[in-house]
Amino acid sequence: MEMLGRSIVSIRDFPKEEIQTIVQKSLEVKAGKWSGVLKDKVLATLFFEPSTRTRLSFESAMVSMGGQTIGFADANVSSAKKGESLADTIRTVTGYCDAIVMRHPVEGAARLASEVATVPVINAGDGANQHPTQTFLDLVTIQEEFGRLSNLRIGMLGDLKYGRTVHSLAKALSLFGAQQVFISPPSLRMPGYTQEQLKQVGADYEEIEDISELTQELDVLYVTRIQKERFADFQEYERVAGAYTINRSAFEVLGEKCRVMHPLPRVDEISTELDETENAIYFRQAHNGIPTRQALLGLVLGVIQ
Amino acid sequence: MTTKAHKVYAIENGTVIDHIPSPNALKVVKILGVHQEGILTVGMNFKSKKQGRKDIVKVENLKLTAAVTDRLALVAPTATINIIEGGKVTEKRPIKVPLEFKGLLRCPNPNCITNVEEIPTHFKREGELTKPTVRCRYCERIYKDPGDLVI
DSSP, X not given: OOOTTOOBOOGGGOOHHHHHHHHHHHHHHHTTTTTTTTTTOEEEEEESSOOSHHHHHHHHHHHTTTOEEEEESOGGGSGGGGTOOHHHXXXXXXXXXXXXXXEESSBTHHHHHHHHOSSOEEEEEETTSOOHHHHHHHHHHHHHHHSOSSSOEEEXXXXXXXXXXXXXXXXXXXXXXOEEEEEOOGGGOOOHHHHHHHHHTTOEEEEESSGGGOSSOOSEXXXXXXXXXXXXXXXXXXXXXXXXXXXXXXXXXXXXTOEEEOOSOOSSSBOGGGTTSTTBOHHHXXXXXXXXXXXXXXXXXXXXX | OOOOOOXXXXXXXXXXXXXXXXXXXXXXXXXXXXXXXXXXXXXXXEXXXXXXXXEEEEEETOOOOHHXXXXXXXXXXXXXXXXXXXXXEEXXXXXXXXXXXXXXXXXXXXXXXXXXXXXXXXXXXXXXXXXXXXXXXXXXXXXXXXXXXBO
């Protein structure tokens, strides 16, 4: 697999074998192999839209492997504020660094950046479209937990309509023959276009409205936040959000061994009483962002083979 | 003596676009931008052995080049182009249906970068040749009626 110089824009750009290699390299990094390989490398972090977790994770990933970061965390301090085009910003920044990580509110911004940059561009979220490093770290966490990505029964719960995380993850898991169960209120179902794409790759999935309708236990329940701003009526939001909260009693239907994941930030959808249980792997999942992003940076910069 | 009745009369010089899937004739006219280019004959819903129903567009006194007619790839991939000179067919060609379309379509997603920055759009064709869908290279959305997106 040739990763040197490649941009990481969309999970769709990666066939199954490449995803497996990236997951494996991430676990190698986590185990301590490849330490310090990002020494003397400079990463530009261009966050045209606020993000705490993803930005800090990339910065920590870079610094703890010997590299350095430059960049901004707010579009108001960049030249975009002065009316500069994104393409021109990227053409300039590309000369200051070895790789660019970018979050932008407009869909396709990362693809455009990858076309004009002379260094690899890593997409840290482009509007509602893609956030591939989140998908990779989700897969790394599943591989770490189960020792495999294939033949798993995975539920996705909550806002499946607007959550780009679940769209990409569902597509990636389909490549590994997962049985997927989409659990959401009717108004927040997995969108038709995502379902079309899943059907195209022969995905095995079903849709239900409540975990009580589960017919088999799950290996993983991937929970997403239901956002207030998606509802015009606040009472309707409270009713829906209340119905999609996971607490200890949920494991009677999920199965005692079911692992719970969440892209974070969490609000009320997972009860804090789960935090100390073996079922809760969402904080470890977030921490896996570091070795996963280190592996991706190392691969595209040619210092991890 | 019997005279064969022509529902769409023959032209002496120009371009005949045959085997257009019904009812796309008007979209063909729009995409070609020939509605003010002299006499046009549009026939719709003719019986066709190959495709059930077909439309025909005849453009008089205008020899349309492949670069122009290939823009019909998404509304009339099955069409044939006949160039007529002196009442005779001097050239007959199919439509080339490429796998990618650069600058031909607009992306209807208002939050797509192609609607924010001045860059040419870029779509990939997916699905069946006769019923293509397209995917925007940038925002990655898939559209079912790409013929409606032709700029």
